[in-house]
Amino acid sequence: YWQNKLQGEISLLNLPFDYPFALTSNNNQEFFTVIYYSELFNEIKQLSQKLLPEIKIEQSLSLILFATLQIFLYRYTAPEENIIGTFVNLNHTDFSQTIANFLNQIIIKGNISGNSTFKDVLKAVTQEVKETLENQDYPFELLVEKLLKQRDLSRPPFVQVLLDFPLREVNNEVKSLFIPNITNKQVNLGNLTLENYDIDQNSLQNWDLYLQVFNTDESLIINWHYNWDLFKSETIQRMIANFQVLLEGILA
Numbered sequence: 001y002w003q004n005k006l007q008g009e010i011s012l013l014n015l016p017f018d019y020p021f022a023l024t025s026n027n028n029q030e031f032f033t034v035i036y037y038s039e040l041f042n043e044i045k046q047l048s049q050k051l052l053p054e055i056k057i058e059q060s061l062s063l064i065l066f067a068t069l070q071i072f073l074y075r076y077t078a079p080e081e082n083i084i085g086t087f088v089n090l091n092h093t094d095f096s097q098t099i100a101n102f103l104n105q106i107i108i109k110g111n112i113s114g115n116s117t118f119k120d121v122l123k124a125v126t127q128e129v130k131e132t133l134e135n136q137d138y139p140f141e142l143l144v145e146k147l148l149k150q151r152d153l154s155r156p157p158f159v160q161v162l163l164d165f166p167l168r169e170v171n172n173e174v175k176s177l178f179i180p181n182i183t184n185k186q187v188n189l190g191n192l193t194l195e196n197y198d199i200d201q202n203s204l205q206n207w208d209l210y211l212q213v214f215n216t217d218e219s220l221i222i223n224w225h226y227n228w229d230l231f232k233s234e235t236i237q238r239m240i241a242n243f244q245v246l247l248e249g250i251l252a
Contacts, residue, residue: 085159
């Protein structure tokens, strides 16, 4: 499956970089947080339920965002084919008794033409995600080893942009611990007390863009992580503004 999907040359996304790639890049990361409050978020949920009524709301929201991001990347970079990475839980019996979260990176491939409508893109994304999840347990590191015989070490393998939903199966009370700029927050779960703890984000990601998404009952939150060795902060702010314009256009 993966050999067929990733055969041939994969075009790099020509994102609006401000600086050239360098083998000695320190992969310095910064991020902006965008919160879409109830009015816009409710419109997104209504659209997902209208276009994907047979799918649970959390999954349909993810598909709406995948489709929107594919169109966004197409408008920025022009190639009809683009790749977005995401994470899934590894479903392996060896891990069933282990208290940990084992993740695998998978690849969602998009193919868009100038005549594609949002419904066209969403339909294709839904089918692509379904097929990909059926093959999700093949380790990404092995794919890189087997399929990339020669690597440009200044670039991440296969995936430049990653869209992640780390709290998809977590209740809203626990999700509140992840809202940025809130400190000393605690959540009590019976005999267990959880609290948030800030860690250095700089060494956690190696993609050009990493969008981390989670939602509560009233808002959708997207952390736009970016590599400041490649982008100026004002460039990312323009991209965020353009993403919102696209999203509002889709909802209109």
